[in-house]
Amino acid sequence: MIRMLGTIIEQIIFGIGICLVTIGAIFDLLAALGLVRFPCFYVRMHAATIGVIGGAVVPLIGVSLISLVSDQLGPYRFMFAGISFFTALLIMITAPVGTHILANAAHKLDLSPKEPILVDKMEEDRR
Amino acid sequence: MRGGISRSSAAIISLAIALSLILVYFAAKGGLGGHPSASIVGIGQFIVNNTYNVFNRTYWAGSPEAVTSIIWDYRGFDTIFETTVLFAAVMAALLLVPGGIRGRVQGAGKDEGLTLIVKTASKIISCIVVVLALNLALRGYISPGGGFAGGSSYAIAPLLLIAGLSVFYLVRLGYRLSRAIGLRTLGLVGLVVVSSLPLLYMGYIIQNQAKPGSMFPGYPVFLGPLYLGGSLIYMNVFEFLVVSMEFIIIFIAMFLLDRGCGGSA
Numbered sequence: 001m002i003r004m005l006g007t008i009i010e011q012i013i014f015g016i017g018i019c020l021v022t023i024g025a026i027f028d029l030l031a032a033l034g035l036v037r038f039p040c041f042y043v044r045m046h047a048a049t050i051g052v053i054g055g056a057v058v059p060l061i062g063v064s065l066i067s068l069v070s071d072q073l074g075p076y077r078f079m080f081a082g083i084s085f086f087t088a089l090l091i092m093i094t095a096p097v098g099t100h101i102l103a104n105a106a107h108k109l110d111l112s113p114k115e116p117i118l119v120d121k122m123e124e125d126r127r
Numbered sequence: 128m129r130g131g132i133s134r135s136s137a138a139i140i141s142l143a144i145a146l147s148l149i150l151v152y153f154a155a156k157g158g159l160g161g162h163p164s165a166s167i168v169g170i171g172q173f174i175v176n177n178t179y180n181v182f183n184r185t186y187w188a189g190s191p192e193a194v195t196s197i198i199w200d201y202r203g204f205d206t207i208f209e210t211t212v213l214f215a216a217v218m219a220a221l222l223l224v225p226g227g228i229r230g231r232v233q234g235a236g237k238d239e240g241l242t243l244i245v246k247t248a249s250k251i252i253s254c255i256v257v258v259l260a261l262n263l264a265l266r267g268y269i270s271p272g273g274g275f276a277g278g279s280s281y282a283i284a285p286l287l288l289i290a291g292l293s294v295f296y297l298v299r300l301g302y303r304l305s306r307a308i309g310l311r312t313l314g315l316v317g318l319v320v321v322s323s324l325p326l327l328y329m330g331y332i333i334q335n336q337a338k339p340g341s342m343f344p345g346y347p348v349f350l351g352p353l354y355l356g357g358s359l360i361y362m363n364v365f366e367f368l369v370v371s372m373e374f375i376i377i378f379i380a381m382f383l384l385d386r387g388c389g390g391s392a
Contacts, residue, residue: 097248
């Protein structure tokens with residue numbers, strides 16, 4: 001009974017991991033479309049960050065879940081899971097900061113036209 | 128040009144792809160020189176067979192990491208001279224700092240830095256980098272890594288802090304030019320001591336384990352339950368000190384010069 005319950009839980013975790021990887025692929029496709037079709041630099045950078053967070057962090061967490069329940073990997077499955085999770089965490093910390101620095105610098109130096117715009121709080125602060 | 132890749136960047140990208148394809152073609156045809164001869168392959172087989180040969184310890188290095196064994200045991204002289212080259216380069220760069228290298232930074236300076244997000248993130252990442260670099264250096268005789276790799280990755284942490292906050296934050300944190308130079312010298316002295324200690328026992332210089340034709344019994348590989356890996360761990364630790372401190376010296380001197388306070392540094 002307990003063994004059957006464990007097998008079911010493993011199957012569920014495996015399914016969640018597969019779902020996360022698929023979601024990551026969809027996010028990557030959307031990010032590529034947005035990178036080509038969006039009108040200005042800032043919105044395109046938003047699309048690129050979708051590609052990094054949704055297309056790299058989410059599938060890496062999925063990979064760590066899948067490798068946790070892959071018995072054929074033996075004791076190495078914990079290593080794979082830990083490395084994947086840690087990489088996801090690292091990307092989640094660094095990628096938004098990089099985008100933030102780029103956007104901040106572009107706004108400060110006025111390098112890119114801010115065409116479709118509703119409100120610009122940073123411009124108000126600077127005045 | 129809005130809404131697409133500009134014509135010049137498209138030309139550059141296609142040129143790069145064409146160039147790499149041509150290079151791949153010539154490499155596959157053998158146009159960039161032949162493969163190494165069979166006599167060189169024999170050296171690799173010798174090293175793989177003898178690095179951690181517990182049954183026949185005549186030529187062993189006492190470490191399962193073949194790369195670290197080559198770097199610090201079989202080809203130790205090469206690494207010593209590499210360290211010398213880096214030492215000379217850093218000394219030559221320090222000569223460019225006006226006003227000498229002694230003394231300490233006077234004014235704390237205004238902490239400009241970037242935004243709060245960047246400051247926090249660079250602090251977190253620099254902590255992770257320090258842990259990773261120590262892991263690379265201290266476990267360099269078991270898994271891939273070593274003193275040089277660990278030292279150069281350790282130097283990324285202060286560089287991140289300089290970029291995100293400012294060089295004055297780094298100085299207030301305790302990274303002083305004089306302190307870094309002292310630690311560098313300590314590492315160099317350690318390298319000299321570890322590599323010339325076998326000479327006292329009528330052994331070879333940079334000798335790690337006992338070899339035929341020398342009286343030196345070799346550095347301890349096992350110390351009770353601990354696995355030490357001969358002289359490789361000491362070499363890695365001292366090389367880590369030397370390389371990381373030399374990079375930090377260069378960064379601090381460079382960025383202090385950039386702030387116009389080279390005379391007081």
